[in-house]
Structures are given as structure tokens and as C-alpha cells.
Amino acid sequence: MPRETKQAKLERALAVADRMNEHYPQAECALVYGGNPFRLLIAVLLSAQTTDKGVNKVTPALWEKYPTVADLAQANVADVEQIIKTIGFYHTKAANCIKCAQMVLSEYGAEVPRDIDELQKLPGVGRKTANVVLNEAFGIVEGIAVDTHVFRIAHRLKFSASDTPSKTEQDLLKLYPREYWGPINHQWVLFGRETCIARKPKCDTCFIQDLCPTYAASRKAAEKRAAKK
Known part of the structure; x- marks a missing residue:
């Protein structure tokens, strides 16, 4: 041929x-995040090797307990694990959620960066996650x-x-x-x-x-x- x-x-x-x-x-994105870029970032981070449906089941409780970047940055990892324990790799993801919140708070003034390289500096965030966040939250298309x-x-x-x-x-x-x-x-x-x-x-x-x-x-x-x- x-x-x-x-x-x-x-x-x-x-x-x-x-x-x-x-x-x-x-x-459109199947993750429910209420138009909040930081919540989208966390939801996409959680969705790795897990279904969006599974993530959408745990995030309402996560947002209720930790409504802001600062709240999640001060969270206890065991408490976050308890909320997201039904999704895959929840131990690592819980730690990354908190570290990510801490870095967004300390390095970016609680605002999710709108740059693909800066996003990938965040714990647990790879190029796929960065692309989704930029495209979905900000309408910025840097890749696929x-x-x-x-x-x-x-x-x-x-x-x-x-x-x-x-x-x-x-x-x-x-x-x-x-x-x-x-x-x-x-x-x-x-x-x-x-x-x-x-x-x-x-x-x-x-x-x-x-x-x-x-x-x-x-x-x-x-x-x-x-x-x-």
C-alpha cells in the first residue's frame, strides 16, 4: 500500500x-468548576487516570470545605485525602492539591498563571493539564x-x-x-x-x-x- x-x-x-x-x-469540558480557574486547575489535576464523573463526585465537598486558594493551601493532607479517596492515586493528588494551592498563593498572588511554562511549575501539573486550563479557563490555545x-x-x-x-x-x-x-x-x-x-x-x-x-x-x-x- x-x-x-x-x-x-x-x-x-x-x-x-x-x-x-x-x-x-x-x-465542552465535562469537569464542573463553576467558572473558577483555580477550581478547574485542581479538578484537572485530580482527573489524571480517573474519570471526570468520578472527579465531579468529590469536588463539591472539596470546594465546600476549602472555598479559596488560601483555604486549600492551609489544608491538612489527611483531610483532603478523606474527601477525594474514591479517585485513583488520591494520596499523591491530595498532597499535590495542597502544594499547588500554596504555590499559586505565594508565587502568583492567588491567581492561576496564564502561561503554559508557569503552569507546569506547579506541583502535579503537566503539559496536558496546562493546556486544558489555558484553553478552557482563559481561551488561550498554546497546544493540544x-x-x-x-x-x-x-x-x-x-x-x-x-x-x-x-x-x-x-x-x-x-x-x-x-x-x-x-x-x-x-x-x-x-x-x-x-x-x-x-x-x-x-x-x-x-x-x-x-x-x-x-x-x-x-x-x-x-x-x-x-x-x-
């Missing part, structure tokens, strides 16, 4: 974006947040073959024009939850199956197996 040209890949990528816009025209869904979909669509989220992000940034970056995370997360599921993707009913090399390869393999019977 001939190797896909750079132009052909770009056209396919833009076609995927068009389909995503049709199916998810108003895709690559979580497990985006990583998986990028590879199934053959838009990346890189082995880390950061490298995968760079592949996507090189492929997509900047004006397309903003909606990708929210749209692909929904797509990953509903259709391009990790273990059993719903390829037969997928609205981008004709644009997916992985689906094409699986169909070709199925046809070969059928021909041998």
Missing part, C-alpha cells in the same frame, strides 16, 4: 475535524491536551506513531493548522468515550470510519480471512 503523502494526511485530518465539528459542535483518549485516537488515525503524549502532541501540532487546535481535546474525548473506545471500538457505526486507516486495515484482514474459508 503506497505511503500517504503529507498533503493527503492533512486533507484527511481536516476532514476528521469537519466531521467532529458536525457531531460535537458544542463540545493529549490525554489517553487523544493519544489513542491519534494513533488509530495514524496521525502519530510517537510513544509519549508530549511527542504525540507535537505530531498533531505539526499536522493541524493552529486554528484547529482548540476543539480537538474536548471533541476527541467525547468521541473516545462514545465510539473509539479503548477495548471495543464501535468501528461499524463510526462516523469517520472511511477516514480511519486502522478500520481499513481491519476490514482488509477480515476479508482475507473470509476468502480462506
Whole structure:
């Protein structure tokens, strides 16, 4: 099979974006944070390797007990652990929440920084979290947040073959024009939850199956197996 040209890949990528816009025209962050950038920061920090639904179950109690940055900065780690203990890695996340609040308070005057490099200085905050916070809270698009869904979909669509989220992000940034970056995370997360599921993707009913090399390869393999019977 001939190797896909750079132009052909770009056209396919833009076609995927068009389909995503049709199916998810108003895709938004599933985390509930009340429009407060600091609460969003903490919620995204908590969401690592945990579902947004699980995070949304614990954050109301967290905000009630610690309504401000200063309140959380003075929290006892055991108390925070008790509130968030139903989510994964809660010991580490509880400590990072408090340290993050302390640094936002002491270094940034209780205001979440609007810079991707400054955000990544905060405990527990990586590039994915920084991208989500900048995009969602401030409308600043510096990159594409690559979580497990985006990583998986990028590879199934053959838009990346890189082995880390950061490298995968760079592949996507090189492929997509900047004006397309903003909606990708929210749209692909929904797509990953509903259709391009990790273990059993719903390829037969997928609205981008004709644009997916992985689906094409699986169909070709199925046809070969059928021909041998």
C-alpha cells in the first residue's frame, strides 16, 4: 500500500475535524468548576487516570470545605485525602492539591498563571493539564491536551506513531493548522468515550470510519480471512 503523502494526511485530518465539528459542535469540558480557574486547575489535576464523573463526585465537598486558594493551601493532607479517596492515586493528588494551592498563593498572588511554562511549575501539573486550563479557563490555545483518549485516537488515525503524549502532541501540532487546535481535546474525548473506545471500538457505526486507516486495515484482514474459508 503506497505511503500517504503529507498533503493527503492533512486533507484527511481536516476532514476528521469537519466531521467532529458536525457531531460535537458544542463540545465542552465535562469537569464542573463553576467558572473558577483555580477550581478547574485542581479538578484537572485530580482527573489524571480517573474519570471526570468520578472527579465531579468529590469536588463539591472539596470546594465546600476549602472555598479559596488560601483555604486549600492551609489544608491538612489527611483531610483532603478523606474527601477525594474514591479517585485513583488520591494520596499523591491530595498532597499535590495542597502544594499547588500554596504555590499559586505565594508565587502568583492567588491567581492561576496564564502561561503554559508557569503552569507546569506547579506541583502535579503537566503539559496536558496546562493546556486544558489555558484553553478552557482563559481561551488561550498554546497546544493540544493529549490525554489517553487523544493519544489513542491519534494513533488509530495514524496521525502519530510517537510513544509519549508530549511527542504525540507535537505530531498533531505539526499536522493541524493552529486554528484547529482548540476543539480537538474536548471533541476527541467525547468521541473516545462514545465510539473509539479503548477495548471495543464501535468501528461499524463510526462516523469517520472511511477516514480511519486502522478500520481499513481491519476490514482488509477480515476479508482475507473470509476468502480462506
